[in-house]
Amino acid sequence: MTAEPVYPDAPDDLIATWNVRRRPLAFAEGEVLPPLDCDLAALAAARIPADEALARPASAHATKRHEIRSELAGHSELAGLNGLLIAHLRKRRFPRHTPRLFRRIWTEQGAVLLQDLPPRWLISSVITFGDHGQTEEQRRIGLSMNVMFSLMKLYEFERLYSGQPADRAFGLRRTRENRLPLDMPNFSLLSGGLDVNLLAPLWQMAQEEPVAGPIALHLLNALNEDPGNLFRRIGQMRGALTERRRNRRARAGGAKAEAAE
Numbered sequence: 001m002t003a004e005p006v007y008p009d010a011p012d013d014l015i016a017t018w019n020v021r022r023r024p025l026a027f028a029e030g031e032v033l034p035p036l037d038c039d040l041a042a043l044a045a046a047r048i049p050a051d052e053a054l055a056r057p058a059s060a061h062a063t064k065r066h067e068i069r070s071e072l073a074g075h076s077e078l079a080g081l082n083g084l085l086i087a088h089l090r091k092r093r094f095p096r097h098t099p100r101l102f103r104r105i106w107t108e109q110g111a112v113l114l115q116d117l118p119p120r121w122l123i124s125s126v127i128t129f130g131d132h133g134q135t136e137e138q139r140r141i142g143l144s145m146n147v148m149f150s151l152m153k154l155y156e157f158e159r160l161y162s163g164q165p166a167d168r169a170f171g172l173r174r175t176r177e178n179r180l181p182l183d184m185p186n187f188s189l190l191s192g193g194l195d196v197n198l199l200a201p202l203w204q205m206a207q208e209e210p211v212a213g214p215i216a217l218h219l220l221n222a223l224n225e226d227p228g229n230l231f232r233r234i235g236q237m238r239g240a241l242t243e244r245r246r247n248r249r250a251r252a253g254g255a256k257a258e259a260a261e
Contacts (some may be wrong), residue, residue: 031062044077052069052073081105099204119219131146135209167227170233
């Protein structure tokens, strides 16, 4: 029996909704983004003040700028500009020099921002290269990281409703009677390499690319050390199953020894 579609009017309705979310951030008279040759070092040295006021009425650009700067208060002005460029680059139209300024920031000040930006903004930065990277390598890294972190956000959000803490693996139960979507074969905890096949190419690409690569490496290393995520839980389940089988073999060996006596 075929289930009702999750998105009944897909793809048209999905695309229409997506395009609404991509409406350009309109500027009020006199509002512009900094020029391509702006002083990035000076912006990196300056801090975003707290409690900035937003004058009303405000343009979409000014509203988004205020929202980003409020979130990044205490961080560098460069962090605020990076966030504002990302906000514009997610829209259908933006000032012509926006992609080049974004790439210039990460080419010249990437090491500074890696230390300044929270992980949420590092993720936003690296996935922006998916659409606006200068090279194929940058775009591949950005698109790959976008898919991984977007799906991770969805399934980790759903996990919250299970009541299961992020750092606790699910119990080992028989799941053969349950099927994965689209008849995908089940993942084998002991012999399956899906996690390796997903992460290893990302790490390799990131090691070889000098602009977007360091952001991806920083995030992949942070994910590797994070105490609560899918990959760690899979590792815990793999370790628990290995230990269970080891104990079974030990008990079986002991029983054989007793029978031989």
